[in-house]
Amino acid sequence: MIRKPISGPKSKELLKVKEKYVPKGVFNTVPTFIKRGEGAVIEDVDGEIYY
Structure with missing residues (x-):
């Protein structure tokens, strides 16, 4: 299981899109x-x- 927080710029941008849609x-x-x-x-x- 991955337990470290998202830190990369691509992941942060994708997370914003995911949370919206x-x-x-x-x-x-x-x-x-x-x-x-x-x-x-x-x-x-x-x-x-x-x-």
């Missing part, structure tokens, strides 16, 4: 915007790597 709900809780993933490693739109 996507309704909040039980399954809409991940504030991370994934660019790609492989196995247990994911990369967000700002280039942050999560293991």
Whole structure:
């Protein structure tokens, strides 16, 4: 689970758009915007790597 706050500029901009157009709900809780993933490693739109 990703627990660090959004810090990158692309993620912050996408979060503004998401909050405007996507309704909040039980399954809409991940504030991370994934660019790609492989196995247990994911990369967000700002280039942050999560293991």
